[in-house]
Amino acid sequence: MTTLKPSTKLLKPARSVGITGYGVYIPRYRLPAQEIARVWAGGKAALPIKEKAVPGLDEDVITMSIEAARNALARADIHAHQLRAIWVGSESHPYAVKPTSTVVAEAIGAVPNTQAGDWEFACKAGTEAIVASMGFVGSSMADYAMAIGSDTAQGRPGDALEYTAAAGGAAFIIGPAENALATINASYSYVTDTPDFWRRENQKYPEHGSRFTGEPAYFKHTTSAGSTMMEALGVTAKDYQWAIFHQPNAKFPQRAAKMLGFTPEQIEPGLLAPVIGNPYSASAIIGLSAVLDIAKPDDRILLVSFGSGAGSDAFDITVTKEITNRQDKALKVQDYIDRRTEIDYATYARMRGKITMK
Amino acid sequence: MEIPRHWRLKQQRYRLVGEVCQHCESKIFPPRDICPECGGEADTLYTFSGNGEVYSYTTVHEGPAGYDDSTPYTVALVKLDEGPTVTAQLTDVDEDSLQIGMPVEMVTRKLKNDGDERGMIVYGYKFRPRMAVA
Numbered sequence: 001m002t003t004l005k006p007s008t009k010l011l012k013p014a015r016s017v018g019i020t021g022y023g024v025y026i027p028r029y030r031l032p033a034q035e036i037a038r039v040w041a042g043g044k045a046a047l048p049i050k051e052k053a054v055p056g057l058d059e060d061v062i063t064m065s066i067e068a069a070r071n072a073l074a075r076a077d078i079h080a081h082q083l084r085a086i087w088v089g090s091e092s093h094p095y096a097v098k099p100t101s102t103v104v105a106e107a108i109g110a111v112p113n114t115q116a117g118d119w120e121f122a123c124k125a126g127t128e129a130i131v132a133s134m135g136f137v138g139s140s141m142a143d144y145a146m147a148i149g150s151d152t153a154q155g156r157p158g159d160a161l162e163y164t165a166a167a168g169g170a171a172f173i174i175g176p177a178e179n180a181l182a183t184i185n186a187s188y189s190y191v192t193d194t195p196d197f198w199r200r201e202n203q204k205y206p207e208h209g210s211r212f213t214g215e216p217a218y219f220k221h222t223t224s225a226g227s228t229m230m231e232a233l234g235v236t237a238k239d240y241q242w243a244i245f246h247q248p249n250a251k252f253p254q255r256a257a258k259m260l261g262f263t264p265e266q267i268e269p270g271l272l273a274p275v276i277g278n279p280y281s282a283s284a285i286i287g288l289s290a291v292l293d294i295a296k297p298d299d300r301i302l303l304v305s306f307g308s309g310a311g312s313d314a315f316d317i318t319v320t321k322e323i324t325n326r327q328d329k330a331l332k333v334q335d336y337i338d339r340r341t342e343i344d345y346a347t348y349a350r351m352r353g354k355i356t357m358k
Numbered sequence: 359m360e361i362p363r364h365w366r367l368k369q370q371r372y373r374l375v376g377e378v379c380q381h382c383e384s385k386i387f388p389p390r391d392i393c394p395e396c397g398g399e400a401d402t403l404y405t406f407s408g409n410g411e412v413y414s415y416t417t418v419h420e421g422p423a424g425y426d427d428s429t430p431y432t433v434a435l436v437k438l439d440e441g442p443t444v445t446a447q448l449t450d451v452d453e454d455s456l457q458i459g460m461p462v463e464m465v466t467r468k469l470k471n472d473g474d475e476r477g478m479i480v481y482g483y484k485f486r487p488r489m490a491v492a
């Protein structure tokens with residue numbers, strides 16, 4: 001095994017890049033965890049979150065990505081034709097074969113002079129696309145690229161995952177640092193083959209290697225990615241105003257943050273799992289969006305995603321003075337959280353296709 | 359199967375692309391190449407803002423083929439801010455909060471499966487209660 005010097009582990013583009021615009025989408029329906037416990041556990045279960053966001057009958061990864069992308073464009077204040085890539089990360093693409101990204105590109109008016117592609121890596125497919133966008137823009141191949149993470153996650157009825165598997169999307173426009181509301185100073189990815197979670201072809205619900213989900217998967221990858229990047233940059237948790245970690249539940253990100261030296265106050269604005277659940281590829285980056293919604297110029301932000309299988313992408317982000325001009329140009333995360341319609345398990349079962357008619 | 363038709367209509371369906379008349383500046387939706395106001399030729403594309411208000415509505419309890427698994431749903435005549443009136447489903451709305459004049463905005467949603475669950479998914483405009491940008 002070759003040992004890399006800390007600084008050479010970083011992923012840093014030749015040209016400085018940043019976030020030009022961002023936008024989210026969260027569906028309006030909420031299923032309380034207590035309601036799942038009522039149906040499957042006699043009302044008695046340790047609840048990992050308060051409630052999760054559930055998509056309506058006419059929503060999927062394509063529709064959620066479109067709205068998030070429109071919000072990101074409104075904030076970026078660029079024309080869709082300037083986007084040279086539309087990349088959508090998800091583990092719930094509506095089609096097995098036919099890209100999500102082409103429909104999104106058409107709906108926002110970015111066709112036809114653009115790259116398009118769908119990405120997969122469990123819950124970190126969206127940040128994979130952000131890293132690729134950094135390379136695309138950072139190499140000067142393109143000025144703007146859009147990376148989206150969006151999921152309508154499903155858990156087997158009664159399974160632990162059902163309490164948290166949620167829906168939502170977030171879109172990020174990556175562009176040159178000069179026109180950014182936040183610069184991305186560096187990123188770092190940490191990946192190993194770890195069998196913590198998977199879904200085979202044609203299977204509706206995923207499987208998880210229960211004892212693998214915590215220590216060797218989530219905690220090992222998020223803390224390694226975060227600590228390696230911070231070491232290479234010569235910074236510690238104290239140098240950041242905010243930190244966001246992938247949120248499979250409320251507890252994991254709180255513990256990962258503590259392991260890396262972050263305080264509860266630093267992760268509070270981006271910790272949304274308690275009220276929206278885990279929208280997989282969108283989880284960490286909706287958290288980042290919520291932080292950007294309230295961030296001030298010069299705030300420094302640590303973002304660490306996690307995808308089962310397994311890997312984490314870490315990002316070192318600094319907010320610029322442009323942020324104040326763009327925060328109010330589109331709906332904020334809190335606007336979507338406040339748009340809340342509670343449903344019961346039967347309604348949820350119908351909406352999520354859990355009732356078979358034939 | 360109506361794949362060619364769905365493909366041809368995608369711009370107007372996904373993002374309300376209509377036309378503007380170069381003679382009298384009327385905004386036209388759906389696009390029809392002839393201005394309904396002045397009869398002039400109109401083939402300049404125009405993307406509508408998506409904002410409008412409910413002009414009238416009705417709730418459908420027994421939908422036609424392709425729409426039958428989403429009943430009940432509400433169909434409305436929506437008067438767009440730019441002038442034209444379109445017929446579309448309302449979404450993310452509670453029946454008891456519906457009223458004439460309610461401000462709505464366009465969203466792109468799943469309309470139906472073309473045929474059964476093996477067919478292509480048809481996406482297009484619907485309207486929901488407007489979520490104001492602060």
Ligand SMILES: [Zn+2]
Binds near residue numbers: 380393395397398
């Ligand atoms: Zn005319």
